[in-house]
Structure formats: structure tokens, C-alpha cells
Amino acid sequence: MCADLFDKPDETQPRTHYCPRCRNPMRRIIGKMGPFWGCTSYPACDKKLYDLDGKPSDTPDERYRCPVCTRPLVRAETKTGEDRGPDRGPDRAKGNYWxxxxxxxxxxxxxxDDHGKPADAWRCPRCGHLLKQRRGKNGVFWGCSQYPLCTASFSDMGGKPKGPGFE
Structure with a gap:
């Protein structure tokens, strides 16, 4: 019976992660571009690591890729921590994002952010760049991210651009 108590890890205590450079503890920091891990001996050691599911990592999460350059996407957490997925509309000033x-x-x-994963990205059929959901005087619509160079725009239909090729 006593042996069972000592064999199990203590789940109530947070696990300490150590800096690979100086071996001091690291701490999770919520920065303006999302969470990351920094060494507690900063500024003597300025080692930073990505946050991967609440743990430090040398490499970013490889599950989600940028639709333009195929590099990994990183989730940024805001202080409010609210998702701003498709149901939140084009309000880009609040909530988490990638x-x-x-x-x-x-x-x-x-x-x-669409509840923990990046929201779908749609390409402009005219120029190939990404479309952005925007709010205009007549309501929500989708416009090319290269505006004013490309003036393509599409009506919004349930969080997706309306038109051929957007099904």
C-alpha cells in the first residue's frame, strides 16, 4: 500500500521545465504574439521556446501550416482569451488568432481562431491572395487582402464567401 503512494507522480504540483542553455527553470509568458517560454534568469540568459500544448518546445506546432508559405502557424492568446472564430464575425480586435x-x-x-484551430482560409479568384472577412456599411463581406491593388469582394454566406468555388 505504501509503495503505491510513492510510485505515482504528484499531479497537483506543476512540472518544472528547465532551460536547455543554462538549466534554470523556465516560465510560460503570454506575450503580444501569444504564449512562449522564457528563462527565469533573463537577462543573463535570453533563451525562448515555443509553447506547444502548454509545454516548451524548440520547434513550433507542425499540425497547422500557413496557406501562403507553408510555414507552421502559431496560436496567439490574447488577455481576454476569447475565440474569434467564424461565429464572431470580422471583429479582429478581440480574441485569439493564428x-x-x-x-x-x-x-x-x-x-x-476557430475553437483551437485556425479558421478556413479562402483565396481570391482574381489574384490568388487570401480573402479577409470585413464589415462595411451594408454588413459583413469578404474582400481581397491586397486591396486596393485588387478590389475583388464577395458577399458573406454563413462565415464563407458566397460565389463559385467557395463551396
């Missing part, structure tokens, strides 16, 4: 890990290399793709 961004491309190639953001610093010029790929500025961001997608709304």
Missing part, C-alpha cells in the same frame, strides 16, 4: 512563423520574413498571414 499567425505565420514567417511573419518576420515577410509572410504577414493571420487567421482567426
Amino acid at each position: 499567425y505565420c512563423t514567417g511573419y518576420n520574413k515577410g509572410c504577414k498571414v493571420t487567421l482567426p
Whole structure:
């Protein structure tokens, strides 16, 4: 009976993750681009790691890829923590979202969060860039992300652009 108590890990205590560079504990930080792990000995050690399901990781989550450059997408958590999936409409100022890990290399793709996964992305049939859900004076519509270079726009039908090829 006593042996059983010592064989099981203590689930009530959070597991400590250690910095691969200096071996000090790491902590999960909610930054403006989402959660990441940073060394507690900062600024002496500036090691940062991606957050993968609440644990530190050297590589980003490979499950979801950018629809433009195919680099991994990373989920950014906002302080409100609200999903801004298709049911939330084009309100981009609130809630969680996904961004491309190639953001610093010029790929500025961001997608709304759809309950823990990136929302579907739709391509503009005229120029091939992504469509964005927007709010206009006549309600919600889909417009090309390259506006004003491309002026394509489509009506919204249940969170999807309405038209041929968007089924």
C-alpha cells in the first residue's frame, strides 16, 4: 500500500521545465504574439521556446501550416482569451488568432481562431491572395487582402464567401 503512494507522480504540483542553455527553470509568458517560454534568469540568459500544448518546445506546432508559405502557424492568446472564430464575425480586435512563423520574413498571414484551430482560409479568384472577412456599411463581406491593388469582394454566406468555388 505504501509503495503505491510513492510510485505515482504528484499531479497537483506543476512540472518544472528547465532551460536547455543554462538549466534554470523556465516560465510560460503570454506575450503580444501569444504564449512562449522564457528563462527565469533573463537577462543573463535570453533563451525562448515555443509553447506547444502548454509545454516548451524548440520547434513550433507542425499540425497547422500557413496557406501562403507553408510555414507552421502559431496560436496567439490574447488577455481576454476569447475565440474569434467564424461565429464572431470580422471583429479582429478581440480574441485569439493564428499567425505565420514567417511573419518576420515577410509572410504577414493571420487567421482567426476557430475553437483551437485556425479558421478556413479562402483565396481570391482574381489574384490568388487570401480573402479577409470585413464589415462595411451594408454588413459583413469578404474582400481581397491586397486591396486596393485588387478590389475583388464577395458577399458573406454563413462565415464563407458566397460565389463559385467557395463551396
